[in-house]
Amino acid sequence: MKFLFLLLTLFVSLYADVYTQKLYETVLGSIFKERPIVVFATGDVKATLQNSKMFDVVGNCKNAVVAVIGNDTSLEQRCKNIPIFATTHRNYMRILNAFGAFYWRKGRPQIHFREGELKMFHLHLSHDLQRFIDE
Amino acid sequence: MNNNVFFKKSFYITYVTVIVLIVGAFYIFKIFDKTSSDIERLTLQSNIEYINNITNNLANLINKKTDMQLVNSLKISKVLRRSLEENLGMFRTKRYKYIYVVQKLPNTEKFCFLLDGAKKDKSGFLEIFQPFNIQEWLEVYKTKKPRYFKHRNIKSLWLTYLKPIVQHNKVVGIIAIDFSLNEYNYMHNTLDDLSFSIKIFMSLLLFVFIVVLIFVFIDKKRVYLLKKQAKEIQNFNITLQKKIDEEVIKNREKDKQILEQSRLAQMGEMIGMIAHQWRQPINAISAASITINMRAQMDTLDPKSTIELADKIGELTQHLSKTIDDFRNFFKDTKEKQDMTYDELVISTLDIVGVSVQNKNITIITDIQSDIVFCTYVNELKQVLLNLIKNAEDVLEEKKIKNAFIKIEAVENRLIVRDNGGGIPEDIIQKIFNPYFSTKTLNGTGLGLYMSKTIVENHCGGTISVTNDAEGAVFCVVLPST
Numbered sequence: 001m002k003f004l005f006l007l008l009t010l011f012v013s014l015y016a017d018v019y020t021q022k023l024y025e026t027v028l029g030s031i032f033k034e035r036p037i038v039v040f041a042t043g044d045v046k047a048t049l050q051n052s053k054m055f056d057v058v059g060n061c062k063n064a065v066v067a068v069i070g071n072d073t074s075l076e077q078r079c080k081n082i083p084i085f086a087t088t089h090r091n092y093m094r095i096l097n098a099f100g101a102f103y104w105r106k107g108r109p110q111i112h113f114r115e116g117e118l119k120m121f122h123l124h125l126s127h128d129l130q131r132f133i134d135e
Numbered sequence: 136m137n138n139n140v141f142f143k144k145s146f147y148i149t150y151v152t153v154i155v156l157i158v159g160a161f162y163i164f165k166i167f168d169k170t171s172s173d174i175e176r177l178t179l180q181s182n183i184e185y186i187n188n189i190t191n192n193l194a195n196l197i198n199k200k201t202d203m204q205l206v207n208s209l210k211i212s213k214v215l216r217r218s219l220e221e222n223l224g225m226f227r228t229k230r231y232k233y234i235y236v237v238q239k240l241p242n243t244e245k246f247c248f249l250l251d252g253a254k255k256d257k258s259g260f261l262e263i264f265q266p267f268n269i270q271e272w273l274e275v276y277k278t279k280k281p282r283y284f285k286h287r288n289i290k291s292l293w294l295t296y297l298k299p300i301v302q303h304n305k306v307v308g309i310i311a312i313d314f315s316l317n318e319y320n321y322m323h324n325t326l327d328d329l330s331f332s333i334k335i336f337m338s339l340l341l342f343v344f345i346v347v348l349i350f351v352f353i354d355k356k357r358v359y360l361l362k363k364q365a366k367e368i369q370n371f372n373i374t375l376q377k378k379i380d381e382e383v384i385k386n387r388e389k390d391k392q393i394l395e396q397s398r399l400a401q402m403g404e405m406i407g408m409i410a411h412q413w414r415q416p417i418n419a420i421s422a423a424s425i426t427i428n429m430r431a432q433m434d435t436l437d438p439k440s441t442i443e444l445a446d447k448i449g450e451l452t453q454h455l456s457k458t459i460d461d462f463r464n465f466f467k468d469t470k471e472k473q474d475m476t477y478d479e480l481v482i483s484t485l486d487i488v489g490v491s492v493q494n495k496n497i498t499i500i501t502d503i504q505s506d507i508v509f510c511t512y513v514n515e516l517k518q519v520l521l522n523l524i525k526n527a528e529d530v531l532e533e534k535k536i537k538n539a540f541i542k543i544e545a546v547e548n549r550l551i552v553r554d555n556g557g558g559i560p561e562d563i564i565q566k567i568f569n570p571y572f573s574t575k576t577l578n579g580t581g582l583g584l585y586m587s588k589t590i591v592e593n594h595c596g597g598t599i600s601v602t603n604d605a606e607g608a609v610f611c612v613v614l615p616s617t
Contacts, residue, residue, distance in 0.1 A: 089258070093259075106235065106258070106264070107232070107290070107292045108266060108267055111265070112263065135243065
């Protein structure tokens with residue numbers, strides 16, 4: 001029984017990773033049209049994106065079209081020329097060129113976009129995602 | 136009960152029992168499902184009641200501390216926010232994962248956090264919040280009544296309870312409490328364990344029952360076969376007993392016939408003996424008659440000699456009559472036992488056969504040293520002794536033995552008849568009591584010794600045996616002492 005429970009937990013964990021990966025594919029895939037999307041990522045999200053065929057994860061911001069940044073604030077300055085997608089609410093609020101964010105709050109996924117930054121980087125959201133634009 | 140009935144009965148019993156077990160199992164599972172859902176319902180109900188009380192108090196506290204100006208008060212006073220968040224945090228347990236207060240943003244379906252009871256990963260004041268099941272949240276604003284709903288697509292949450300904070304008859308915020316899924320999982324896992332155990336138990340029960348049923352079936356079959364065999368043996372015994380009874384009756388009939396044959400044979404011999412016995416007296420009667428006739432013709436018949444001759448004829452006639460009585464008594468079929476000694480037996484037998492034997496120059500020697508009185512069938516024993524004497528006579532005559540003798544001895548309960556005829560060959564001595572076994576070349580029926588053995592052993596309860604001594608055969612009859 002314990003084994004069954006462990007297996008279930010493992011499955012749910014795997015499912016959560018897949019969910020996150022799928023969400024990144026949906027969100028970033030609808031905004032950036034080139035394939036693969038060259039992305040600079042740090043932290044846990046790097047591994048998640050590396051598992052997806054849609055993304056080409058690179059080691060610096062120079063070649064990337066988008067940066068997905070978690071808690072590492074030191075990257076902020078180096079990536080100020082490309083759009084940044086935050087993975088925490090704190091970074092989303094703090095980083096000026098963050099056009100959007102995805103993070104979990106109270107067990108619920110939270111997606112946010114800033115209209116100004118989207119315009120600044122000439123990014124277009126699909127109709128489905130427009131309801132997540134902060135007003 | 137035949138095979139078919141037995142197997143049909145067993146099949147029906149098995150069939151009905153399995154059906155009953157299956158129905159029973161379904162019934163148990165149904166009861167378990169109902170109990171399980173009852174437990175779930177009651178747990179939910181109890182949780183809701185409890186959380187309703189908590190949120191009522193929290194709402195009252197918030198209203199009191201914010202002076203019925205929730206948003207403004209919280210915007211102004213960070214201290215108040217912290218104080219209220221501490222109050223919210225006091226109720227946060229493993230069961231109640233998140234406790235927070237949100238407010239709906241105007242003209243959107245988004246909310247913003249006002250208060251958060253969490254210590255880690257705390258949401259910021261006025262941080263935008265996009266809940267799932269948005270309609271449920273909006274409904275609270277509309278109805279001003281608390282609501283709860285279960286989650287299907289949030290992995291760590293089981294249920295969310297929403298309590299409106301009403302100020303000035305208007306919903307100004309919602310106290311939201313998210314129930315951890317762990318509590319629900321714990322309950323469900325326990326019920327699953329129980330269900331699993333019941334299933335295993337029922338399966339084992341069914342398995343054990345089937346195994347027991349198979350063994351009972353095999354045992355019943357074995358018992359049935361044993362019973363069948365026992366009945367067959369019983370029937371066989373009954374048939375066998377019938378056959379034995381029939382054979383016994385047949386043997387008795389056969390013995391009777393043999394006895395009759397033996398008697399007829401003896402009668403033939405007896406007629407010869409009577410002839411021997413009668414010859415002398417008849418000759419004497421004839422001589423007396425001739426004497427009377429001659430004297431009458433010669434006119435010398437005086438009264439005295441006439442009376443003497445007449446008396447002699449009378450005596451001889453009496454002797455003839457006695458002889459006839461002896462023979463008649465010998466053949467009389469007495470059914471009752473009589474007292475007898477060996478001395479009486481020998482004398483009465485020799486009265487019949489003695490003359491005949493002596494006429495053949497065979498000496499009869501008697502040595503009776505027994506005065507035991509036997510209660511037995513006298514005439515039948517006479518036949519036995521007669522047989523033994525006649526057999527000895529035949530052998531002695533056939534072998535033309537010189538100085539032939541037959542010795543009759545009686546010592547205590549033993550009667551011994553021996554002769555000097557040379558004895559019985561050893562290769563046939565064991566067969567001489569068999570029926571129809573005879574060594575005589577003429578007039579041998581082979582029944583004499585067989586009948587003698589039957590009379591002594593079956594009728595009189597004694598034994599008869601034969602051995603050879605230096606001179607001839609020795610027959611020994613032993614009668615039980617009364």
